Every structure is written in structure tokens, then in C-alpha cells.
Amino acid sequence: MDVKLVLLPGDGIGPEIVAEARRVLEAVATRFGHAFTFEEHLMGGCAIDATGDPLPPETLAACQASDGVLLGAVGGPKWDDPTAKTRPEKGLLAIRKEMGLFANLRPITSFPEMLDASPLKREIVEGVDVLFLRELTGGIYFGESGTGERDGHELAYSTMVYDESEIVRIVRLAATAAMGRGKKLTSVDKANVLECSRLWRRVTEKVVKEEFPEVTLEHVLVDAMAMHLISRPKDFDVVVTGNMFGDILTDEASMLPGSLGMLPSASLGSSGPGLYEPIHGSAPDIAGKGVANPLATILAAAMLLRHSLHLEEEATAVEAAVRAVVAAGHRTADVAAGGASIGTAEMGEKVLEALAA
Ligand code: NAD
Numbered sequence: 001m002d003v004k005l006v007l008l009p010g011d012g013i014g015p016e017i018v019a020e021a022r023r024v025l026e027a028v029a030t031r032f033g034h035a036f037t038f039e040e041h042l043m044g045g046c047a048i049d050a051t052g053d054p055l056p057p058e059t060l061a062a063c064q065a066s067d068g069v070l071l072g073a074v075g076g077p078k079w080d081d082p083t084a085k086t087r088p089e090k091g092l093l094a095i096r097k098e099m100g101l102f103a104n105l106r107p108i109t110s111f112p113e114m115l116d117a118s119p120l121k122r123e124i125v126e127g128v129d130v131l132f133l134r135e136l137t138g139g140i141y142f143g144e145s146g147t148g149e150r151d152g153h154e155l156a157y158s159t160m161v162y163d164e165s166e167i168v169r170i171v172r173l174a175a176t177a178a179m180g181r182g183k184k185l186t187s188v189d190k191a192n193v194l195e196c197s198r199l200w201r202r203v204t205e206k207v208v209k210e211e212f213p214e215v216t217l218e219h220v221l222v223d224a225m226a227m228h229l230i231s232r233p234k235d236f237d238v239v240v241t242g243n244m245f246g247d248i249l250t251d252e253a254s255m256l257p258g259s260l261g262m263l264p265s266a267s268l269g270s271s272g273p274g275l276y277e278p279i280h281g282s283a284p285d286i287a288g289k290g291v292a293n294p295l296a297t298i299l300a301a302a303m304l305l306r307h308s309l310h311l312e313e314e315a316t317a318v319e320a321a322v323r324a325v326v327a328a329g330h331r332t333a334d335v336a337a338g339g340a341s342i343g344t345a346e347m348g349e350k351v352l353e354a355l356a357a
Pocket of ligand 1: 013017072074075076077092277281283292293294296332
């Protein structure tokens with residue numbers, strides 16, 4: 001398979017962790033007989049420094065012409081000035097919008113050897129394996145908003161809007177994912193209050209009933225879901241929800257395994273390349289020290305293999321290598337709980353060894 005991949009290392013620890021993920025992808029290509037070519041482009045703070053634009057047009061064009069995009073992280077104190085003309089995060093919103101990435105997938109899996117890193121009790125997090133699908137380009141973050149005045153008081157409003165087509169496409173993706181897993185789909189909304197959620201519920205019912213009769217569908221209100229996620233997270237298989245509810249719930253869920261450095265995510269559209277990244281930020285406090293955990297980015301590369309290149313065996317091999325490394329007790333400082341730790345490159349090396357084994 002001939003594949004063109006774009007790497008966007010970004011800022012802070014981004015270049016260090018993306019370098020390790022690249023080595024893993026190169027090893028996958030060699031082992032499985034594929035030809036992967038890599039192009040690196042600027043995005044985020046480094047792109048602002050070089051061009052004044054967090055997402056330069058040539059970066060976007062390269063991403064759109066690729067088979068998949070792997071992003072490190074963007075941002076850092078250097079670009080935090082609220083009065084600045086532009087910010088690194090603007091690049092993130094722009095790339096999602098321009099590439100039509102309407103679905104954010106976040107698998108939340110606990111590692112048996114790291115259960116004590118979780119703020120929750122072992123028996124609650126042991127065996128957690130949930131896939132979240134968050135709608136990414138609609139809802140209240142994109143609805144009409146504004147400010148004004150009412151009875152002499154300042155006023156502001158943000159509106160939540162979804163049309164049927166936006167709900168159909170994310171529910172289809174979620175139900176398809178459920179078919180490949182436990183065939184259980186949980187849709188989260190606030191249908192007891194919001195009209196938008198009532199439409200979400202009706203459309204979800206229809207899509208699942210007509211197109212995915214084997215999938216068991218349940219509806220859960222977002223407030224209840226916030227509780228269930230920390231009291232019985234093992235009961236969930238695939239969860240689908242709108243933009244704002246997904247934003248909040250996926251951050252809550254990311255605490256279940258106890259380490260940001262282990263969790264990948266994918267943003268997908270209806271067609272075209274997907275964007276893959278770790279869920280953590282650019283960790284400026286440890287940038288350049290060679291101690292960052294590269295495993296979330298390596299797992300994001302595995303998601304790229306699975307969702308954009310449809311190389312399931314290769315994706316599973318990378319995930320198995322990461323699990324083997326963790327099971328063998330290798331830890332970067334963030335997950336070492338004060339014990340012995342190894343650096344970013346050494347962790348990458350361990351994954352390569354496990355992949356070759
Ligand atoms: P962060 O995720 O960068 O860091 C939070 C803490 O986790 C820090 O102590 C950091 O050292 C640690 N950490 C994160 N990833 C790690 C890794 N791979 N290995 C070891 N330790 C790790 O969050 P923050 O400090 O709130 O944000 C820093 C910058 O990143 C900000 O500019 C923020 O806007 C940006 N950010 C970017 C993205 C993105 O690019 N998608 C996401 C979140 C935050």
C-alpha cells in the first residue's frame with residue numbers, strides 16, 4: 001500500500017512525541033510491506049512564528065491531499081497573550097472545519113497495570129473500554145451567539161442548533177463502531193429540557209432502528225451520564241453525543257485511566273483524511289526535556305492505521321506492542337508514580353522492540 005501521511009508536530013512536546021510515532025509507523029511499513037511517505041508541516045505557535053498564521057494554506061493543502069494526518073499538540077505560554085492577533089488554537093478549529101471533521105472518537109481504555117494511577121477505585125476502572133463519539137462541528141459552539149441588553153442589564157446568548165443530517169451522520173458512525181464492538185450504543189442528550197435534544201433522540205432512534213437493528217440503543221440524560229461515568233463506567237460500550245456534552249464528558253472520562261499521556265483521539269469526516277492526535281496538550285513544562293510520554297501519540301498512529309488506512313491488523317499490532325511495553329513495567333515519569341522511569345525516545349524504542357517481537 002502506498003500512503004502519504006502528513007505530520008504536524010506543533011509546539012512544546014509535540015515534535016518529541018510525533019518523532020516516536022513516526023518511527024513506529026515506519027516500522028509498521030517495513031514489517032507489513034507498505035510504502036509510507038511522510039511530509040512535515042507547520043501548525044500552531046510555530047506556524048504563527050514562521051508565517052503569522054496558525055494554519056498556513058500550504059499546511060492545510062498538504063493535509064487535504066494526504067491519506068491521514070498525525071498531530072502532536074499546539075500552544076504554549078509564548079502564544080498565550082489574549083490580545084494577540086491570532087492564537088495556536090485557532091489553527092485547530094480551522095483544520096477541523098476545513099477538513100469537515102465532524103466526529104471526534106476517543107477510546108477510553110484502562111491499562112490493567114496502571115489502575116492505581118486512576119483517582120477512582122480499582123474495581124470501578126478495571127476493564128473499562130468505552131468509545132466516545134462527540135459531534136465536533138455543530139451544536140452550541142457553532143450556533144448563533146451575541147450580546148445585548150435587557151432591562152438595563154448586559155445580556156449574552158449562545159444557541160444550540162442541530163439539523164437532522166448532522167445527527168444522522170454521527171449516529172451512523174457510532175452505530176457502525178458499535179457493530180464492530182459490543183453492539184451497544186448509548187446516546188446522551190438533555191431531551192427533558194432541550195428541543196434540540198428531542199430531535200437528536202428521534203433521529204438517533206430512527207437511524208438505529210432502520211439501519212442497525214442488531215444494535216441495542218439506550219438514551220441517557222447528560223446529568224445522569226456524568227454520574228454513571230464514574231460510578232459504573234464498565235457498563236458502556238459506544239457513547240454518542242453532541243458537541244458540548246461530548247466536550248465535557250470526554251474530559252471526565254479521560255480521568256478514568258488516570259493518565260493523559262496514554263489516550264489518543266481521532267477526528268473524522270464523511271470522506272477524506274482523518275486527523276489523529278493525543279488528547280493532551282503541548283505540556284510546555286516538560287518540553288525539550290526528553291521525558292514526555294509518547295504512547296498516546298503512538299496509539300493515535302494506530303487509530304490512523306485503522307480508520308484512515310483500514311489496516312486493522314497493523315493497528316492491532318501497534319496497540320498490542322504498547323500493551324506489552326506497559327505490561328513489562330516500562331513507564332515514563334508521568335505514569336511512574338515516583339518509581340523508575342525512562343525517557344521519550346527509550347519508550348519509543350521499547351514499542352519498536354515489542355512490535356518486532
Ligand atoms: P497539557 O495536557 O499540555 O498538560 C497538563 C499536564 O499533563 C502537564 O503537567 C504536562 O506536563 C502533563 N502532560 C501532558 N501530556 C503529557 C505527556 N505526553 N507526557 C507526560 N506528561 C504530560 O495541558 P495544559 O498544561 O493545560 O496546556 C498546555 C498547552 O497545550 C496550552 O497552550 C493549551 O492551550 C495547549 N493544549 C493543546 C491541545 C491540542 O493541541 N489539542 C490540547 C490541550 C491543550
